[in-house]
Amino acid sequence: MSARTPTPVDVAIVGGGMVGASLALALAGTALRVVLIEAVPLDAASQPSFDDRTTALGNGSRRIFEALGVWRHMSAQAGPVREIRVSDAGRFGAARLSAAEQGLEALGFVVSNRHIGAALWQALAQRPQILVRNPARVLEVRLESEAARLAVRRASLGAESTAVAADTEQFVARVVVAADGAQSLVRAAAGIAAMVEDYRQVAVVVHVATDRAASGVAYERFTPAGPLAVLPLADGRYTVVWTLTPERAAQVLALESSAFIAELQRSFGWRIGRIRQAGACASYPLSLSRAESMPGQRAVLVGNAAQALHPVAGQGFNLGLRDAALLAEMLAAAPDPGAPAVLEDFERRRAADRRGMVGFTDGLVKLFASERPGVALLRSLGLTLFDLAPGAKDGLARLSWGFGGDTPRLMRGLPVT
Ligand SMILES: Cc1cc2nc3c(=O)[nH]c(=O)nc-3n(C[C@H](O)[C@H](O)[C@H](O)COP(=O)(O)OP(=O)(O)OC[C@H]3O[C@@H](n4cnc5c(N)ncnc54)[C@H](O)[C@@H]3O)c2cc1C
Structure with missing residues (x-):
């Protein structure tokens, strides 16, 4: 040294x-x-x-x-999320959160x-x-x-x-x-x-192109293996965060492209149209860690x-x-x-x-x-109930500003000092 x-x-x-x-x-x-x-x-x-x-x-x-x-x-590279649709695979009940109903331009923005x-x-x-x-x-x-x-x-x-x-x-x-x-x-x-709590889940992340360009709708689908999120990108593709058990993730990651696409389509359904192409996959073991x-x-x-x-x-x-x-x-x-x-x-x-x-x-x-x-x-x-309750939706839209405590100056549009 x-x-x-x-x-x-x-x-x-x-x-x-x-x-x-x-x-x-x-x-x-x-x-x-x-x-x-x-x-x-x-x-x-x-x-x-x-x-x-x-x-x-x-x-x-x-x-x-x-x-x-x-x-x-x-x-320019930020895909606006104008609506979020949440569903629970194989069960009744679904919810929709819309930016327009909240008086917002977007609920969030997806950026690489x-x-x-x-x-x-x-x-x-x-x-x-x-x-x-x-x-x-x-x-x-x-x-x-x-x-x-x-x-x-x-x-x-x-x-x-x-x-x-x-x-x-x-x-x-x-x-x-x-x-x-x-x-x-x-x-x-x-x-x-x-x-540290190991969730025993792995997130498989992949960009996909479908036969219908993404237009501001994000999907969160809860499946028995874990949640599957599909987020719109600015270039018309989607990014998929597919949460699976470690064993299932290993199987899915070993599939060649067309079999992978077929499996993803089967799990997610047809809400975004036909998946035509999938890019390279990356995977992340998931845990909660808190000091x-x-x-x-x-x-x-x-x-x-x-x-x-x-x-x-x-x-x-x-x-x-x-x-x-x-x-x-x-x-x-x-x-x-x-x-x-x-x-x-x-x-x-x-x-x-x-x-x-x-x-x-x-x-x-x-x-x-x-x-x-x-x-x-x-x-x-x-x-x-969430879908019928405007108060609950307002609360979720406000999450973007944090769960309480002080609002930092920068978040109020002010300089740091
Ligand atoms: C699949 C997935 C999807 C996600 N999606 C979202 C999302 O949509 N929205 C959201 O808000 N969050 C999301 N997150 C969470 C988000 O990615 C993390 O919260 C974020 O990356 C945390 O950033 P960080 O800078 O604290 O830590 P990290 O991203 O871990 O960065 C730490 C940095 O420190 C450096 N470093 C480490 N040790 C040393 C050392 N000894 N010396 C010098 N440098 C060092 C590393 O090289 C690294 O660059 C997602 C996470 C995952 C896994």
Whole structure:
């Protein structure tokens, strides 16, 4: 390890994925000295955050991205969701949520993670006051009462984009932000345990083209194996998030293209017309992970490092972005951004939204997974009642703004400071 003097910063963000990059951009207009450290190059096939998935952004997230000046670089590729249709395979009861009935342009927007990444990282490239280290991996974090110390291994890329040389660098920060995902190294360094519940489900993600171009309708179909979400893309295709048992996912992933399409069509039905083409599949084992105690000394957790959710309701990133938006304004306003009082106040102000969204998502997964006759009947009745109850629909449409707690300034269209 290099004996060089550590570089002093106010905020060290570990992880430049969806949430970490958004936080760095939110802090770019403040007086804080910030370093953003991301292990994997943005355009690498192995980038774990900006991969081939798509993200359904709620209206609250759109507002944050507008305030950060990046929405205009995403909007052309954003597929608006104007209606959501929910059904329970093999049972009566269905529900419909429409943007027009809620007085909204759209209930959300589906954008590919790669487009989100490109917009965020291009904006960061215009902000030289943010130190960026990429590709660079944080190897060690030591937390002290006055500072966090980080050892970072930088890789310099050779002509063939393979790492040919590595170099270590040290930072001393007043606060370290864990934006390093569900397996967070920073969380472990802070001695914070995570509660992990394996759902024993795998999400198979694939883009499909059908004989009817997508036109703003999203579908959520609950099946005994798990939920199947079909979301409209801006280019007329759909993205499918197909949740299956691990055994079934392995079988489906082994099918050649026409057999895969036939199986998907059989499971989903014909609501989107005939599936003509399916792209490459990616798969994600699903679990709920939640940090058990927060914050740590000079350390604070955001996004998946704090809570990683099942994608059933498309809320994980939206929740993490609200973490980032509120944290940015609180760090910018504090004389010492790593002071225990600041970090504790952040946890207090984020608690209701986090608890509500974790409970809602987990409850939905379990409610629709149950095949007990009483539960299945209640579920069908629940969907029917929901469809008839405008109050319930208003509540669901408002989820986009969070489950309570403080609304961050960026989400109100205001600058961070
Ligand atoms: C199938 C699927 C579909 C989803 N759909 C939606 C959706 O529609 N809407 C929604 O809101 N959410 C959705 N989510 C959830 C969403 O993807 C996550 O909430 C989001 O990716 C969390 O971002 P993050 O930046 O916190 O963590 P990650 O995406 O895990 O990023 C962490 C980053 O940290 C970096 N890193 C890790 N360790 C280190 C280290 N030691 N040093 C440096 N860098 C490091 C990694 O390289 C990575 O880039 C979905 C999730 C899945 C699995």
